[in-house]
Amino acid sequence: MTDPAWINTALSSARPQAVAALLRYFRNLDTAEEAFQEACLRALRTWPEKGPPRDPAAWLIFVGRNSGIDAARRQSKQAPLPAEELVSDLDDAEADIAERLDGQHYRDDILRLLFICCHPDLPATQQVALALRIVSGLSVKQIARAFLVGESAMEQRITRAKARIANADVPFEAPGPVERSERVAAVLAMVYLVFNEGYSAGATEIANRAPLCEEAIRLARLLLRLFQTEPEVMGLTALLLLQHARAAARFDANGELVLMDDQDRTLWNKALIDEGLALIDKAMRHRRPGPYQIQSAIAALHARAARPEDTDWAEIDLLYSVLESMTPSPVVTLNRAVAFAKLRGPEAALKLIEPLAPKLSGYFHFFGVRGGLLMQLGRTDEAREAFDRAISLANTAAEAAHIRMHLDRLSAPSPAAKANTKAPSRQLH
Amino acid sequence: MLYAILCYNNEDVVCAWSKEQDDEVMARLQVVTGKLRDQGRLGPVARLLPTTAATTLRKTKDEPLVIDGPFAETKEQFLGFYVVDCETLDDAVAVAKDLAEANPGGGSYELRPIGAFFPGKEAA
Numbered sequence: 001m002t003d004p005a006w007i008n009t010a011l012s013s014a015r016p017q018a019v020a021a022l023l024r025y026f027r028n029l030d031t032a033e034e035a036f037q038e039a040c041l042r043a044l045r046t047w048p049e050k051g052p053p054r055d056p057a058a059w060l061i062f063v064g065r066n067s068g069i070d071a072a073r074r075q076s077k078q079a080p081l082p083a084e085e086l087v088s089d090l091d092d093a094e095a096d097i098a099e100r101l102d103g104q105h106y107r108d109d110i111l112r113l114l115f116i117c118c119h120p121d122l123p124a125t126q127q128v129a130l131a132l133r134i135v136s137g138l139s140v141k142q143i144a145r146a147f148l149v150g151e152s153a154m155e156q157r158i159t160r161a162k163a164r165i166a167n168a169d170v171p172f173e174a175p176g177p178v179e180r181s182e183r184v185a186a187v188l189a190m191v192y193l194v195f196n197e198g199y200s201a202g203a204t205e206i207a208n209r210a211p212l213c214e215e216a217i218r219l220a221r222l223l224l225r226l227f228q229t230e231p232e233v234m235g236l237t238a239l240l241l242l243q244h245a246r247a248a249a250r251f252d253a254n255g256e257l258v259l260m261d262d263q264d265r266t267l268w269n270k271a272l273i274d275e276g277l278a279l280i281d282k283a284m285r286h287r288r289p290g291p292y293q294i295q296s297a298i299a300a301l302h303a304r305a306a307r308p309e310d311t312d313w314a315e316i317d318l319l320y321s322v323l324e325s326m327t328p329s330p331v332v333t334l335n336r337a338v339a340f341a342k343l344r345g346p347e348a349a350l351k352l353i354e355p356l357a358p359k360l361s362g363y364f365h366f367f368g369v370r371g372g373l374l375m376q377l378g379r380t381d382e383a384r385e386a387f388d389r390a391i392s393l394a395n396t397a398a399e400a401a402h403i404r405m406h407l408d409r410l411s412a413p414s415p416a417a418k419a420n421t422k423a424p425s426r427q428l429h
Numbered sequence: 430m431l432y433a434i435l436c437y438n439n440e441d442v443v444c445a446w447s448k449e450q451d452d453e454v455m456a457r458l459q460v461v462t463g464k465l466r467d468q469g470r471l472g473p474v475a476r477l478l479p480t481t482a483a484t485t486l487r488k489t490k491d492e493p494l495v496i497d498g499p500f501a502e503t504k505e506q507f508l509g510f511y512v513v514d515c516e517t518l519d520d521a522v523a524v525a526k527d528l529a530e531a532n533p534g535g536g537s538y539e540l541r542p543i544g545a546f547f548p549g550k551e552a553a
Contacts, residue, residue: 006450006533013445052535055504056442221444224481228498237481271478278482282497 014057020109021061035068118186126161136215145208202398234283235293241276242299245269257402261308294323313342330356346376364393431543432521437505438536457531472512
């Protein structure tokens with residue numbers, strides 16, 4: 001593992017734990033980050049020669065802590081840094097730190113770091129940016145690209161978030177049980193947001209934004225390690241795995257969105273699906289359903305269908321109705337409409353979504369689904385009107401192109417084309 | 430004698446491998462296992478999903494307890510195994526060395542002689 005690429009992977013996988021522990025020592029995000037950076041630089045210098053340490057995180061914490069202390073001293077006294085050979089031979093000290101990192105400390109450190117990133121004083125956009133910067137270690141440039149904003153604007157967003165945290169006087173002690181469960185919910189929401197930022201990207205942006213999906217899965221697994229018995233954490237992790245499993249099939253060679261019914265299911269990632277299904281089975285045993293578990297169960301029904309016609313739409317419709325009662329939202333009802341259309345026909349589905357119009361008048365997917373249903377009913381003019389609205393509200397070029405494809409079919413109507421039409425919908429991508 | 434070669438490594442690191450890195454490791458390991466297969470020495474091989482997908486059943490005086498998570502929380506996790514026919518311990522060590530060399534990650538291999546072996550019906 002002396003190749004820089006492999007060393008970088010080891011460094012980034014040790015990052016959450018190392019930064020979290022350094023934060024415990026220094027109680028300041030910037031100092032902790034700088035200390036971690038310094039430790040990484042030393043790792044890049046010494047690991048290729050000496051080989052990687054047995055426990056990279058413990059090594060980085062030890063070296064980072066010393067370099068952070070040195071930096072503080074340097075500022076006051078300009079004391080010299082210790083010689084390289086003194087920090088390269090750390091076996092005993094490392095083992096000592098590794099010992100103490102086990103169990104409770106590890107858990108508390110990471111939780112503290114995640115809770116700080118999801119501090120209630122921070123708006124969601126700042127939470128996400130901060131978590132990607134501090135916990136995941138993405139560069140400001142990468143984050144800026146993923147969110148389609150300039151680098152300096154993103155830099156500012158992160159600086160502002162850090163300033164807010166400094167001013168909020170965040171307690172470094174672990175919160176009590178009630179606050180803790182609230183904060184965990186906020187962390188789950190942040191992770192799902194990170195994932196959706198990557199998942200909703202079009203084909204042209206996918207290269208910049210797909211890493212967000214992988215980061216979200218990494219964060220979810222990290223959380224799951226901390227909360228091994230929490231069914232909602234299992235549910236969220238399963239949901240992300242099952243959705244990400246379809247990544248390779250979601251766009252065609254031209255970068256057009258491919259609906260789930262039309263996807264080449266042999267391109268779905270079986271290992272991710274298996275892991276997701278295993279987690280859902282585990283979650284179900286707890287008999288404490290929650291929104292993430294329900295959504296992952298819906299994703300699982302799609303994943304289990306070898307062919308589109310094998311999909312258990314009745315069960316999906318039932319799960320959506322449970323989700324509607326748990327988290328009433330017009331978007332959930334809109335998603336349910338797709339299952340509804342499969343079971344009871346487009347007319348019934350249209351009736352289901354009609355009352356949502358006032359609330360979803362600015363929502364791309366509403367007009368996409370509505371247009372699709374109208375198209376199936378042969379109400380061409382109304383369908384065209386809905387599709388036009390959808391295009392004007394599209395979030396990505398791929399979304400707009402997808403709707404345009406439907407419009408093209410409408411303009412050249414033939415019985416074959418009409419029989420072939422399908423309702424575009426959000427969760428079916 | 431059959432040996433089980435049990436692989437332990439930090440799963441955080443393995444999960445952080447990019448797809449390209451993962452593919453590269455798998456290809457290199459297949460060179461090692463391919464040689465063993467050609468010699469007729471390779472038994473079952475398994476790569477396990479992360480320990481977060483694991484469930485543990487623990488016997489108690491009463492009903493056994495079903496617990497989320499792996500059997501033990503360790504710094505390096507049990508991630509997979511090979512069953513290899515080896516005449517001597519030295520042979521088994523040589524195989525483990527080849528596997529270790531093919532894998533750029535850290536970790537350890539436990540060489541455990543197999544007492545009884547039931548190949549069973551091949552799973553899908």
